[in-house]
Amino acid sequence: MIEFAGSLLLNLAYFAAFLAVTSLVVFPFYYAVLSSADRGEDRTGAGLFWNIMFWLVVVLICLIAIFPFYYAILTSLETGTAIFRVNYLPESFDLRNYESVLGGRSFVRSVLNSVFIAATTVIFALFLAVTASYALARVRFRGRGLLLMTILAVSMFPQIAVLSGLFELINWLGIYNTPWALILSYTIFTLPFTVWVLTTFMRDLPVEIEEAAIVDGATPWVIISKVFLPLLWPALVTTGLLAFIGAWNEFLFALTFTVDETKRTVPVAIALLSGASEQEIPWGPIMAASVIVTVPLIVLVLVFQRKIVAGLTAGGVKG
Amino acid sequence: MTTTVTTAPGARASGKEVSLQQQRARAAFWFLAPMLVMLVIVAAWPLFRSIMFSFTDATSDTIFNGQSEWVGFENYLTWRVRDNGEVRWRGVLADPDWWNAVWNTVRFSLISVSLETILGLLVALVLNAEFKGRGFVRAAILIPWAIPTIVSAKMWGWMLNDQFGIINNALMALNIIDTPIAWTARPDTAMIAVLIVDVWKTTPFMALLMLAGLQMIPRDMYEAARIDGIHPVKVFFRLTLPLLKPALMVAVIFRVLDALRIFDLIYVLTPRSEGTVTMSVISYLNLQQFGDYGEGSAQSTLLFLIIAVFVLLYIWLGRVDLSGERSK
Numbered sequence: 001m002i003e004f005a006g007s008l009l010l011n012l013a014y015f016a017a018f019l020a021v022t023s024l025v026v027f028p029f030y031y032a033v034l035s036s037a038d039r040g041e042d043r044t045g046a047g048l049f050w051n052i053m054f055w056l057v058v059v060l061i062c063l064i065a066i067f068p069f070y071y072a073i074l075t076s077l078e079t080g081t082a083i084f085r086v087n088y089l090p091e092s093f094d095l096r097n098y099e100s101v102l103g104g105r106s107f108v109r110s111v112l113n114s115v116f117i118a119a120t121t122v123i124f125a126l127f128l129a130v131t132a133s134y135a136l137a138r139v140r141f142r143g144r145g146l147l148l149m150t151i152l153a154v155s156m157f158p159q160i161a162v163l164s165g166l167f168e169l170i171n172w173l174g175i176y177n178t179p180w181a182l183i184l185s186y187t188i189f190t191l192p193f194t195v196w197v198l199t200t201f202m203r204d205l206p207v208e209i210e211e212a213a214i215v216d217g218a219t220p221w222v223i224i225s226k227v228f229l230p231l232l233w234p235a236l237v238t239t240g241l242l243a244f245i246g247a248w249n250e251f252l253f254a255l256t257f258t259v260d261e262t263k264r265t266v267p268v269a270i271a272l273l274s275g276a277s278e279q280e281i282p283w284g285p286i287m288a289a290s291v292i293v294t295v296p297l298i299v300l301v302l303v304f305q306r307k308i309v310a311g312l313t314a315g316g317v318k319g
Numbered sequence: 320m321t322t323t324v325t326t327a328p329g330a331r332a333s334g335k336e337v338s339l340q341q342q343r344a345r346a347a348f349w350f351l352a353p354m355l356v357m358l359v360i361v362a363a364w365p366l367f368r369s370i371m372f373s374f375t376d377a378t379s380d381t382i383f384n385g386q387s388e389w390v391g392f393e394n395y396l397t398w399r400v401r402d403n404g405e406v407r408w409r410g411v412l413a414d415p416d417w418w419n420a421v422w423n424t425v426r427f428s429l430i431s432v433s434l435e436t437i438l439g440l441l442v443a444l445v446l447n448a449e450f451k452g453r454g455f456v457r458a459a460i461l462i463p464w465a466i467p468t469i470v471s472a473k474m475w476g477w478m479l480n481d482q483f484g485i486i487n488n489a490l491m492a493l494n495i496i497d498t499p500i501a502w503t504a505r506p507d508t509a510m511i512a513v514l515i516v517d518v519w520k521t522t523p524f525m526a527l528l529m530l531a532g533l534q535m536i537p538r539d540m541y542e543a544a545r546i547d548g549i550h551p552v553k554v555f556f557r558l559t560l561p562l563l564k565p566a567l568m569v570a571v572i573f574r575v576l577d578a579l580r581i582f583d584l585i586y587v588l589t590p591r592s593e594g595t596v597t598m599s600v601i602s603y604l605n606l607q608q609f610g611d612y613g614e615g616s617a618q619s620t621l622l623f624l625i626i627a628v629f630v631l632l633y634i635w636l637g638r639v640d641l642s643g644e645r646s647k
Contacts, residue, residue, distance in 0.1 A: 034551040086488040132354035135347035158580035161623035165365030220346035249467040251583035267469035290470040301465040
């Protein structure tokens with residue numbers, strides 16, 4: 001016991017030291033950023049130094065954010081021995097990795113599986129979430145706060161905690177190793193997420209619109225479908241997109257509830273992509289497959305940039 | 320004219336007020352019912368069954384045919400007194416592998432979330448400053464966030480490769496190391512590899528959440544501070560940080576809860592590494608690889624309890640208005 005407490009204290013000390021060192025290292029960068037507004041056109045040596053530091057931070061952020069993906073593209077265009085030579089700039093343009101990935105039947109099949117599963121899950125979740133979030137955002141009733149917290153808690157609890165129970169349920173329903181197993185299990189995180197985000201969006205719609213509709217004798221259903229839905233389109237697109245990304249990226253359930261190569265989703269297909277022998281990892285095709293599934297996502301995210309940021313902060317939940 | 324129009328329906332409505340409220344409450348119930356039923360089916364019931372499995376000796380052979388037997392707390396903790404009086408403890412709570420997983424999870428969560436907070440705040444401050452190319456930086460940091468976790472695990476797995484990886488190549492070129500490091504394979508560096516990838520992938524998310532918080536702070540306050548000649552560092556600690564605290568707390572809580580359950584990155588980047596096995600991973604290995612549903616479910620139930628306690632503690636302390644109800 002004493003031994004345990006001792007090692008705990010020691011590790012806490014390590015952690016404190018780690019935090020202190022990190023803060024010390026980061027502080028100059030913080031300073032450069034914090035003082036950037038004050039400095040303006042400071043032409044003294046110190047001003048110049050901190051300006052350079054500020055731009056160094058900016059360049060480092062961009063470089064670190066972009067480089068791994070850039071390097072994946074670069075690797076995906078190399079085959080043979082070129083792949084094992086480290087190079088920082090593009091040297092070859094060889095599409096054979098892409099050919100081998102797209103030529104093999106199972107990968108294309110995985111992409112189609114993923115699209116179908118993610119799209120169905122999202123449509124289903126949005127359908128249930130629109131009415132539910134109206135009730136949560138617009139109608140006052142007892143226990144509303146508690147219900148909201150419960151829904152949030154569901155989206156936060158560990159997926160592994162339901163795995164064996166869900167496995168039993170899926171087996172009982174006879175949908176093991178089919179897309180429906182994944183559509184059902186993905187509801188566990190897409191539904192709370194969409195309800196949560198749509199509730200925050202709906203709360204912000206002006207009361208006057210609803211009151212006017214009520215005065216005109218509109219029923220709650222009419223209010224949702226005729227009054228709120230047209231206003232909610234942007235929110236629905238954002239929420240749907242975020243939920244889609246979540247379903248597209250899911251790994252644990254997809255790994256557990258599918259066995260056949262033709263039933264896999266993209267993340268499982270990439271994780272299990274193997275070469276001719278056990279030892280030989282086919283890095284070229286893996287990178288090509290990674291690029292293929294990531295480019296559409298990045299394009300989507302960049303196109304819907306502003307909306308996604310709004311949706312993320314409204315939800316505060318991981319995407 | 321307008322007053323008569325608005326008061327007339329109001330006067331009539333007062334008689335129907337009660338029925339209108341009732342009608343809305345009834346509608347609310349029916350609007351919520353499908354979602355709640357669905358959540359019970361996919362979340363509450365499987366959770367209940369998983370917890371039940373943790374009290375049985377279910378294996379992959381007996382899980383579906385109901386032949387598993389109730390064993391009480393045997394999966395968690397049990398003891399046997401041997402003939403010589405020696406007590407032997409068994410079960411998850413007496414299993415050093417489990418405690419290793421707990422330790423890995425705690426270590427990972429603490430370090431990754433603090434790094435992501437420190438770096439995320441820096442990125443948020445950069446995005447909140449005014450400079451040319453801000454839009455480009457914001458677009459750039461969305462890239463790691465958009466890349467699927469499995470893909471980032473593979474990308475970094477390649478970059479961290481011992482023989483052909485660019486990281487070893489760069490570090491050797493800079494004379495920081497003299498022999499290549501097998502980052503993902505060595506038990507002492509596997510956790511570092513996982514942390515690098517997780518921080519890279521999740522810092523943008525933290526930054527965006529904190530940026531939203533920063534943008535809520537009125538610009539005039541900074542103006543006032545600048546006119547008064549207050550040092551920017553002091554402004555940061557006295558003004559920015561306190562006002563950012565609610566947004567910061569929410570972001571940190573979400574990240575901690577997320578870090579505690581990490582599975583996919585570790586399972587793909589450092590498979591079967593003692594140094595990185597977390598609670599989710601060890602539970603998964605027991606369930607799927609070894610077909611031990613009793614023990615695996617016991618482990619997943621313990622993880623669930625830890626996370627539940629965490630959530631309840633935060634709600635109970637009342638520090639954070641997660642649902643946004645009170646601010647309305």
